[in-house]
Amino acid sequence: MLDLDDYGTSDFLQILKRRHPELLAMSDAPDAVSRAHISESSLRSYEGTTVLAVVYNAGVIMAGDRQATEGYQVGERRIQKVYPVDRHSAIAVAGAAGPCIEMAKLFQVEVEFYEKTEGMSLSLEGQANFLSHLVRSNLALAMQGLIVLPLFAGYDLKRQRGRIFKYDAIGGRYEEDTYYAIGSGGKDARTTLKKRYTPEISRQEALESVAEALWDAADEDIATGGPDLIRKIFPTLYTITEEGVAEIPEATVEELYRDLISRLM
Amino acid sequence: MTGNPIPTCNETPAFVFAPWNLKDTDMSTPYYVSPEQIRQDKEDFVRRGIAQAKEVVVLEFRDGLLMVAENPRKTTFKISEIYDRIALAAAGRIAEYEALRVAGIRESEIKGFRYYREDVTAKWLTNLYSQHMGAVAQAWDAKPLEIELLVCEIGIPDASTHSGTQRNQIYHIAFDGIYSEEEKYAVIGGRATTITELLEQRYTDGLEMAAALQLVTETFQTVETDSEDDYEITPETIEVACLEQTAERRKFRRLSTDEVARLLS
Numbered sequence: 001m002l003d004l005d006d007y008g009t010s011d012f013l014q015i016l017k018r019r020h021p022e023l024l025a026m027s028d029a030p031d032a033v034s035r036a037h038i039s040e041s042s043l044r045s046y047e048g049t050t051v052l053a054v055v056y057n058a059g060v061i062m063a064g065d066r067q068a069t070e071g072y073q074v075g076e077r078r079i080q081k082v083y084p085v086d087r088h089s090a091i092a093v094a095g096a097a098g099p100c101i102e103m104a105k106l107f108q109v110e111v112e113f114y115e116k117t118e119g120m121s122l123s124l125e126g127q128a129n130f131l132s133h134l135v136r137s138n139l140a141l142a143m144q145g146l147i148v149l150p151l152f153a154g155y156d157l158k159r160q161r162g163r164i165f166k167y168d169a170i171g172g173r174y175e176e177d178t179y180y181a182i183g184s185g186g187k188d189a190r191t192t193l194k195k196r197y198t199p200e201i202s203r204q205e206a207l208e209s210v211a212e213a214l215w216d217a218a219d220e221d222i223a224t225g226g227p228d229l230i231r232k233i234f235p236t237l238y239t240i241t242e243e244g245v246a247e248i249p250e251a252t253v254e255e256l257y258r259d260l261i262s263r264l265m
Numbered sequence: 266m267t268g269n270p271i272p273t274c275n276e277t278p279a280f281v282f283a284p285w286n287l288k289d290t291d292m293s294t295p296y297y298v299s300p301e302q303i304r305q306d307k308e309d310f311v312r313r314g315i316a317q318a319k320e321v322v323v324l325e326f327r328d329g330l331l332m333v334a335e336n337p338r339k340t341t342f343k344i345s346e347i348y349d350r351i352a353l354a355a356a357g358r359i360a361e362y363e364a365l366r367v368a369g370i371r372e373s374e375i376k377g378f379r380y381y382r383e384d385v386t387a388k389w390l391t392n393l394y395s396q397h398m399g400a401v402a403q404a405w406d407a408k409p410l411e412i413e414l415l416v417c418e419i420g421i422p423d424a425s426t427h428s429g430t431q432r433n434q435i436y437h438i439a440f441d442g443i444y445s446e447e448e449k450y451a452v453i454g455g456r457a458t459t460i461t462e463l464l465e466q467r468y469t470d471g472l473e474m475a476a477a478l479q480l481v482t483e484t485f486q487t488v489e490t491d492s493e494d495d496y497e498i499t500p501e502t503i504e505v506a507c508l509e510q511t512a513e514r515r516k517f518r519r520l521s522t523d524e525v526a527r528l529l530s
Contacts, residue, residue: 002397
């Protein structure tokens, strides 16, 4: 028979923890994992990233580079670091790739599960708060060096504007009004955004700033990948507005970078 | 003879009550009831409940599956999204349906999280519901569920089939878990037989959404006009949703009253 006991729980994570803890690498009490000695060299995880979000006049842009590194090697050239969550939000992740992707997937399922069971979307603020719990429940792994730090952005339908939330390793949640970037190249991207950002920035200007910020991050940080014109690999860019989440087509991103390069030469 | 006539043993007794059908006058010595009679009693009991239930129709149109229910309420729905390609419609007791709806979403999300989203199918979900409803209907001390379900799945585009898409699936589950696969359209509710007969005469393949919706509302109106209390079918008194091939990952969409009015005008 179907297990009807979980009725009333809109929290998918709680259900997984209770019924299928084996599916969660990041649950609160995986004794085996927390006791295991994980040395950084023995555990070859992909890391290194620049992901960012910029509030513009119609919403928010979220973007990320595509490269994952394994020590001093390129581990993966086409990795996805930005994931749409629901119709008006997206998450970007930085840190150890495996746990990062799992957190993004779990978060997306969680928000959708809430929406379907309750019959209405979880508010942006509610999503941001829930993400805190997810980051905190990864603490045991974070202590072993498998840190996951998300950047969360969305269009707040009630407040009619784009919003950005950043997190610390123990789940602290902080809102940014304008822009933010995280990951190994985050600081470099922030410097560029700091110079280029103006309040009520237009979509086109915001896209150009984002492209330039990711370029600068890739220029300064070895773990961030730049645009790859030969393999046709470009950073992923999403806009989130009242109409929803939309990915910027690859051709448009390529054009942004060709313009940028011709300006720099 | 007085006293508690309900056997206290945990084993299934040789004589079986239908305690929900007992009247005070029946409180005599337990008597033998044949399995056929038990099944018939339960079926009659459920049929009386379902006979009052308003109908839900699911039918294939050009871009997917259209689901229409007679339902004047604005927030309690009879049709709902279960998973990416799967929707559930029900006639009967809302409370009993609600528990199964949420359990379906939960089990689907768990399966999709464990394996892959495309591994969650209507066939699998139908079996899950069927086993549960069958077990409840067969339990000697429980009331059978007074609901009928339609589990619908929109086909996956598949190059290997001639039509380019795998066909849509509609499963009709009766209160006792017995299910059947329906083609093109299916109806549940009190006057399902009458509506099915009407659809047999009027349904054609490849209808546009507006035409399909008009067909269903006309059918509803015909049935309502024939009934004693005259009841008008308007965009306010029906609930409409669809599974659309043109949608992104989540194919389910609820149509607003305005949209329904536009399609019907």
